[in-house]
């Protein structure tokens with residue numbers, strides 16, 4: 315399976331991650347380009363990355379259009395066929411016809427069959443010609459460009475038919491009423507004067523939620539656990555299954571793959587699955603522990619720039635996560651579950667992170683939500 319993305323010369327930005335490609339026109343803000351780039355990085359590896367991206371962007375646009383004049387478009391695979399989103403003065407050419415968003419809506423979701431190619435660029439541009447041997451072949455990354463041509467490969471090798479796709483529909487976008495509303499940010503605790511509420515991303519864009527795909531079963535570390543009659547893994551202290559509520563007969567715990575511990579819910583509604591050790595900060599990926607694969611990364615942006623590149627870390631031992639401030643200048647604060655006051659963590663001293671706890675760092679708040687009990691097994 316190989317797709318070829320040929321960058322067209324002109325103003326704007328072309329982004330490719332995996333099988334998802336996007337173009338943003340020259341009037342798109344840096345925040346919009348950054349949002350597209352981050353979102354593509356998140357969904358690019360998925361076999362239905364195009365659909366994840368289009369659903370997410372449509373959800374945002376159904377609530378509010380942060381930059382109605384900006385042209386952008388993205389194309390990627392869906393569960394069946396491919397899907398594109400067109401916004402503002404952007405167009406998509408499928409080899410025979412040109413599609414633009416209806417002006418009264420301003421954007422359109424377009425199911426399509428790359429046949430064998432689609433071209434994306436500014437509205438009104440002539441149909442591009444495929445030049446064999448063009449050097450502008452984008453494999454991955456973000457480059458200047460005035461649009462792109464996508465030539466898709468066929469799954470399954472030579473001789474197999476292309477995957478079925480829904481028929482083309484033009485000028486009938488999924489209207490705002492038929493796409494999911496973006497979820498609201500969670501309520502925050504009283505007295506949280508450290509907290510900047512509302513959208514902290516420029517222009518109202520926020521990164522794609524980190525929980526786009528379910529965790530692969532049996533991928534967690536080996537811990538003590540019990541199984542319900544249906545075989546769901548459970549925290550050993552539970553008497554009913556967290557998933558199906560079936561009674562669990564008391565018996566000695568076994569060893570098995572731990573399911574994800576829960577999620578970290580950010581103040582902007584982003585959800586991050588907690589199933590391994592994490593570094594949190596403005597640029598944690600640069601830490602050598604991350605490069606070595608010891609830690610995952612939770613990258614946050616702070617409205618006041620007060621996050622350290624590596625600000626705090628979460629480590630999980632068995633079923634017990636702990637949080638540690640990494641000596642940050644502005645500190646890491648914690649509201650423990652069942653209490654109301656923020657306390658500043660002593661640098662480099664781990665504190666238990668119990669379900670229901672709120673963590674504040676760099677004027678951002680993460681809430682730990684988990685189906686597992688507060689009481690830790692002894």
Ligand SMILES: [Zn+2]
Nearest residue numbers: 542546555558
């Ligand atoms: Zn169960």
